[in-house]
Amino acid sequence: MNRTLVVYAKELRDAVRDRRTLLMIVFVSIVTGPLSMLLMAQFVSSLDKKTEARKVRMVGEEFAPPLVNYLKRVDVEIEKAPADYEARVKEGSLDAVIVVRPDFYERFLAGDDSPVELVYDDSRAESQPSIAQAERLLRGFNRETGTLRLIARGVSPNLIETVKVEHVNTATPRQKGAFLFFVIPLFAILAPILGSLSMSIDATAGERERGSLEPLLGNPVPAREIVLGKWLAAWTAGSTVALLTLASFVFAATLLTGKKLATLLQFGWPELAIFMAFVVPLAGATAAFLMLVATYGRSFREAQTYTSYFVSLVSFVPVAAMFAGLKDSTWQLAVPVLGQQMIFTRVLRGEAVAPLEWLLTAGVALLAAGLCVAAISTLMSRERIVFGRS
Amino acid sequence: MIRVENLSKRFGEIEAVKGVTFEAPDGRITGLLGPNGAGKTTTLRMISTLVQPTTGRAMVDGVETGIDPLGVRAKLGLLSDARGLYMRLTARENIAYYGRLRGMDTPAIAASVAKLAAWLDMEALLDRRTDGFSQGERMKVAIARALVHDPRNVVLDEPTNGLDVMTTRSLREVVRRLREEGKCVLFSSHVMQEVSALCDEIVILAHGAVVAVGPPEAIREASGCTSLEDAFVKLAGAEAAEA
Numbered sequence: 001m002n003r004t005l006v007v008y009a010k011e012l013r014d015a016v017r018d019r020r021t022l023l024m025i026v027f028v029s030i031v032t033g034p035l036s037m038l039l040m041a042q043f044v045s046s047l048d049k050k051t052e053a054r055k056v057r058m059v060g061e062e063f064a065p066p067l068v069n070y071l072k073r074v075d076v077e078i079e080k081a082p083a084d085y086e087a088r089v090k091e092g093s094l095d096a097v098i099v100v101r102p103d104f105y106e107r108f109l110a111g112d113d114s115p116v117e118l119v120y121d122d123s124r125a126e127s128q129p130s131i132a133q134a135e136r137l138l139r140g141f142n143r144e145t146g147t148l149r150l151i152a153r154g155v156s157p158n159l160i161e162t163v164k165v166e167h168v169n170t171a172t173p174r175q176k177g178a179f180l181f182f183v184i185p186l187f188a189i190l191a192p193i194l195g196s197l198s199m200s201i202d203a204t205a206g207e208r209e210r211g212s213l214e215p216l217l218g219n220p221v222p223a224r225e226i227v228l229g230k231w232l233a234a235w236t237a238g239s240t241v242a243l244l245t246l247a248s249f250v251f252a253a254t255l256l257t258g259k260k261l262a263t264l265l266q267f268g269w270p271e272l273a274i275f276m277a278f279v280v281p282l283a284g285a286t287a288a289f290l291m292l293v294a295t296y297g298r299s300f301r302e303a304q305t306y307t308s309y310f311v312s313l314v315s316f317v318p319v320a321a322m323f324a325g326l327k328d329s330t331w332q333l334a335v336p337v338l339g340q341q342m343i344f345t346r347v348l349r350g351e352a353v354a355p356l357e358w359l360l361t362a363g364v365a366l367l368a369a370g371l372c373v374a375a376i377s378t379l380m381s382r383e384r385i386v387f388g389r390s
Numbered sequence: 391m392i393r394v395e396n397l398s399k400r401f402g403e404i405e406a407v408k409g410v411t412f413e414a415p416d417g418r419i420t421g422l423l424g425p426n427g428a429g430k431t432t433t434l435r436m437i438s439t440l441v442q443p444t445t446g447r448a449m450v451d452g453v454e455t456g457i458d459p460l461g462v463r464a465k466l467g468l469l470s471d472a473r474g475l476y477m478r479l480t481a482r483e484n485i486a487y488y489g490r491l492r493g494m495d496t497p498a499i500a501a502s503v504a505k506l507a508a509w510l511d512m513e514a515l516l517d518r519r520t521d522g523f524s525q526g527e528r529m530k531v532a533i534a535r536a537l538v539h540d541p542r543n544v545v546l547d548e549p550t551n552g553l554d555v556m557t558t559r560s561l562r563e564v565v566r567r568l569r570e571e572g573k574c575v576l577f578s579s580h581v582m583q584e585v586s587a588l589c590d591e592i593v594i595l596a597h598g599a600v601v602a603v604g605p606p607e608a609i610r611e612a613s614g615c616t617s618l619e620d621a622f623v624k625l626a627g628a629e630a631a632e633a
Binding site: 002003006007010013014017018207209210211212213214215217218219220221222383386387 | 435438440441442460461463464466468469470471472473474475476477478479483487488490491492493532535536
């Protein structure tokens with residue numbers, strides 16, 4: 001145990017002296033995460049503003065008095081769009097424009113369908129609310145006109161509207177904010193990997209490359225104790241970086257002064273504590289796995305290639321889980337990364353987490369870590385690895 | 391004392407070491423001489439327990455490598471074929487790391503580092519990071535690291551490889567001092583002059599097998615040659631002459 005601590009202390013000292021890597025980690029984890037969250041918050045609040053401002057842009061409003069009348073009655077401000085509206089929609093300075101043809105009123109009176117063009121570019125996410133709003137208003141006008149016409153002909157309007165849809169949105173403000181918090185679970189999972197990456201490689205492939213592994217193993221210390229010390233050091237580094245990253249998220253959340261967003265973004269110290277309870281065991285597993293993969297590398301660079309596959313795989317999991325529409329279920333808890341991802345999302349939704357769930361995820365993670373450490377210890381006594389011919 | 395009995399190592403089709411037997415007594419310098427690829431490094435790795443022998447056994451102070459590898463390592467000071475240092479640590483920290491791994495306390499390590507630094511003339515290097523050290527400076531650190539625990543038996547794999555004259559001389563000085571302290575020193579080299587200048591006993595290896603054992607004079611006489619170099623060439627084969 002003592003000798004494990006000697007290895008542990010040496011690895012940490014070695015890592016702390018590596019200023020360039022340290023700076024990179026601090027920058028990526030502590031600056032980019034919260035910064036991206038602030039930007040997203042900004043984006044969300046601008047979306048809210050766009051829908052709040054009930055305003056449509058029109059071309060040819062003079063040809064459609066009934067439509068204009070309807071829009072005014074539902075309290076929508078009409079703004080005349082500039083003549084080059086199509087170019088402006090393309091470049092993004094206009095979101096959606098309603099274009100009325102000169103023959104609109106004539107056809108309207110005749111009871112023919114009266115085409116109206118809705119010009120938009122749906123490739124831009126930030127335009128979506130405005131497009132949806134314009135569409136909703138046109139549909140509303142349609143329904144009103146149709147209903148009035150049916151009544152005028154003595155037909156009940158219920159005949160065409162067999163299903164009456166009423167919107168009841170049960171999402172609490174916090175849940176609405178959860179999609180925004182997609183970024184926090186992602187960072188919570190990736191930060192420990194980033195934090196332990198260079199250390200895991202340096203302690204395995206790095207030792208092989210500089211030729212320090214052979215003399216190290218010449219000491220009267222079982223390989224298992226050496227590997228254990230190295231792993232504990234990488235685990236510490238990963239957990240520390242994760243803590244710093246999440247703490248900077250908490251700090252960034254306090255910077256959000258908008259009243260609406262402040263209620264959405266409830267990621268404070270209690271949530272941080274729950275996150276860390278799940279991040280720390282996972283960090284042990286990812287550090288051990290990184291080391292195992294890196295042990296096969298004869299050089300730092302080769303190991304970097306191997307580990308980058310693992311890093312992309314892990315960063316893909318949350319995205320895949322979201323798009324596959326995975327429903328929360330117990331089996332996911334037993335899958336490292338997937339389980340934590342699920343728990344994190346729930347914590348951000350303000351739901352409780354059971355101690356048993358922690359026990360399961362932590363148990364699986366530490367078991368995986370133990371298996372990796374045992375495998376690395378075996379590899380370290382293989383001549384093939386120690387003398388690095390393949 | 392290091393004893394090697396009928397040691398063999400096979401890597402797939404290739405038999406790198408074939409039935410090697412010799413003894414390196416205490417208070418003597420034993421040289422393992424042979425051309426490149428003769429099996430010197432593999433033999434030393436088997437003695438230091440990093441490679442498992444296919445057959446045979448090696449013993450250090452009566453402890454067998456196959457039975458108690460950690461016990462053997464504890465009795466050995468090893469300068470292995472690979473001797474990489476940690477570049478972000480100072481020379482002193484590199485040496486102290488191995489001292490701590492061997493269970494030494496801080497004062498004992500400090501005393502040992504001071505003694506070895508004086509032997510190797512490297513006091514000025516101690517508190518510099520090893521990043522940027524010359525090959526000779528790195529070798530000095532590696533040797534001090536191998537000797538920090540004051541081992542009874544010292545195994546040096548090609549210690550003079552790539553060193554300048556000055557460093558080679560200070561290294562020879564260290565090896566002689568170890569002998570004076572009654573240590574068992576076993577070192578390998580492919581340079582005949584190196585071995586003849588320093589060794590009390592020579593073991594000549596060629597193609598994985600021992601071709602001659604004994605003091606330099608005895609080997610020369612037994613081969614019927616006028617110089618040790620001729621004897622080496624005759625015993626080890628033509629390729630040794632180029633080395």
